[in-house]
Amino acid sequence: MGNKFLALRKSEVAKVAPDRVALMGKVDMKTIQEADERRLHLLFGEPYEAEFQSGAVHVYDGNGDEVLTYTAGVGWHEKESKAETQVHGAMKAAYFDAFQAARQEINAGAVEMQRGFDARA
Helix, strand or coil, X not given: XXXXXXXXXXXXXXXXXXXXXXXXXXXXXXXXXXXXXXXXXXXXXXXXXXXXXXXXXXXXXXXXXXXEEEECCCEEEECCCHHHHHHHHHHHHHHHHHHHHHHHHHHHHHHHHHHHCCCCC
Protein backbone atom coordinates (compact mmCIF):
# COMPACT_ATOMS: atom_id res chain seq x y z
CA MET A 1 0.00 0.00 0.00
CA GLY A 2 1.41 3.32 -1.04
CA ASN A 3 1.46 6.55 0.96
CA LYS A 4 -1.39 8.04 -1.08
CA PHE A 5 -3.65 5.08 -0.28
CA LEU A 6 -2.69 5.15 3.40
CA ALA A 7 -3.48 8.88 3.53
CA LEU A 8 -6.84 8.26 1.82
CA ARG A 9 -7.68 5.48 4.28
CA LYS A 10 -6.72 7.69 7.23
CA SER A 11 -8.95 10.52 5.98
CA GLU A 12 -11.90 8.16 5.46
CA VAL A 13 -11.53 6.67 8.94
CA ALA A 14 -11.31 10.17 10.41
CA LYS A 15 -14.81 10.88 9.06
CA VAL A 16 -16.33 8.26 11.40
CA ALA A 17 -13.88 8.57 14.31
CA PRO A 18 -14.80 10.40 17.49
CA ASP A 19 -12.85 13.56 18.27
CA ARG A 20 -10.71 11.92 20.93
CA VAL A 21 -8.44 14.94 21.37
CA ALA A 22 -11.43 17.10 22.28
CA LEU A 23 -12.70 14.44 24.69
CA MET A 24 -9.29 14.12 26.36
CA GLY A 25 -9.04 17.89 26.73
CA LYS A 26 -12.22 18.06 28.76
CA VAL A 27 -10.86 16.36 31.87
CA ASP A 28 -7.94 16.20 34.20
CA MET A 29 -7.24 13.59 36.87
CA LYS A 30 -8.70 15.70 39.68
CA THR A 31 -11.98 16.08 37.77
CA ILE A 32 -12.05 12.35 37.09
CA GLN A 33 -11.46 11.39 40.70
CA GLU A 34 -14.18 13.73 41.95
CA ALA A 35 -16.78 12.96 39.30
CA ASP A 36 -19.52 10.41 39.50
CA GLU A 37 -20.93 8.72 36.36
CA ARG A 38 -23.66 11.33 35.89
CA ARG A 39 -21.19 14.19 36.01
CA LEU A 40 -18.81 12.35 33.65
CA HIS A 41 -21.66 11.93 31.17
CA LEU A 42 -22.41 15.65 31.35
CA LEU A 43 -18.72 16.48 31.06
CA PHE A 44 -18.16 14.52 27.85
CA GLY A 45 -21.52 15.48 26.36
CA GLU A 46 -23.77 13.75 23.84
CA PRO A 47 -23.47 11.12 22.43
CA TYR A 48 -20.71 10.02 24.83
CA GLU A 49 -21.06 8.23 28.12
CA ALA A 50 -18.39 7.56 30.70
CA GLU A 51 -18.04 5.39 33.73
CA PHE A 52 -15.49 5.26 36.50
CA GLN A 53 -14.33 1.75 37.45
CA SER A 54 -11.39 0.71 39.60
CA GLY A 55 -9.52 3.98 39.16
CA ALA A 56 -10.06 4.14 35.40
CA VAL A 57 -12.43 6.15 33.25
CA HIS A 58 -14.01 4.39 30.27
CA VAL A 59 -15.55 6.60 27.56
CA TYR A 60 -18.13 5.11 25.19
CA ASP A 61 -19.55 6.53 21.96
CA GLY A 62 -23.24 6.64 21.04
CA ASN A 63 -23.07 3.02 19.80
CA GLY A 64 -21.72 1.74 23.10
CA ASP A 65 -18.19 1.21 21.75
CA GLU A 66 -15.40 2.09 24.17
CA VAL A 67 -13.27 4.73 22.43
CA LEU A 68 -11.06 5.97 25.27
CA THR A 69 -9.75 4.76 28.61
CA TYR A 70 -7.89 6.81 31.18
CA THR A 71 -5.82 5.33 33.99
CA ALA A 72 -3.56 7.30 36.31
CA GLY A 73 -0.45 5.20 35.63
CA VAL A 74 -0.81 5.05 31.85
CA GLY A 75 -2.85 8.08 30.83
CA TRP A 76 -5.14 8.00 27.79
CA HIS A 77 -5.48 4.88 25.66
CA GLU A 78 -7.46 5.06 22.39
CA LYS A 79 -9.60 2.15 21.22
CA GLU A 80 -10.91 1.72 17.69
CA SER A 81 -14.70 1.89 17.34
CA LYS A 82 -16.71 -0.55 15.22
CA ALA A 83 -17.35 2.20 12.66
CA GLU A 84 -13.61 2.84 12.31
CA THR A 85 -12.94 -0.89 11.97
CA GLN A 86 -15.58 -1.17 9.23
CA VAL A 87 -14.02 1.68 7.23
CA HIS A 88 -10.55 0.16 7.59
CA GLY A 89 -11.90 -3.18 6.36
CA ALA A 90 -13.76 -1.68 3.40
CA MET A 91 -10.73 0.34 2.31
CA LYS A 92 -8.41 -2.67 2.58
CA ALA A 93 -10.86 -4.83 0.61
CA ALA A 94 -11.13 -2.21 -2.16
CA TYR A 95 -7.34 -1.97 -2.34
CA PHE A 96 -6.98 -5.76 -2.47
CA ASP A 97 -9.59 -6.07 -5.23
CA ALA A 98 -7.81 -3.43 -7.32
CA PHE A 99 -4.47 -5.13 -6.69
CA GLN A 100 -5.85 -8.51 -7.78
CA ALA A 101 -7.36 -7.01 -10.96
CA ALA A 102 -4.07 -5.33 -11.85
CA ARG A 103 -2.16 -8.54 -11.23
CA GLN A 104 -4.52 -10.46 -13.53
CA GLU A 105 -4.00 -7.86 -16.27
CA ILE A 106 -0.23 -8.11 -15.92
CA ASN A 107 -0.33 -11.90 -15.95
CA ALA A 108 -2.61 -11.94 -19.03
CA GLY A 109 -0.22 -9.58 -20.82
CA ALA A 110 2.76 -11.81 -19.96
CA VAL A 111 0.96 -14.87 -21.41
CA GLU A 112 0.22 -12.94 -24.63
CA MET A 113 3.87 -11.93 -24.91
CA GLN A 114 4.97 -15.56 -24.50
CA ARG A 115 2.55 -16.71 -27.21
CA GLY A 116 3.88 -14.08 -29.59
CA PHE A 117 7.50 -15.08 -28.99
CA ASP A 118 8.91 -17.32 -31.75
CA ALA A 119 11.34 -19.74 -30.09
CA ARG A 120 12.73 -20.84 -33.52
CA ALA A 121 13.94 -17.37 -34.39
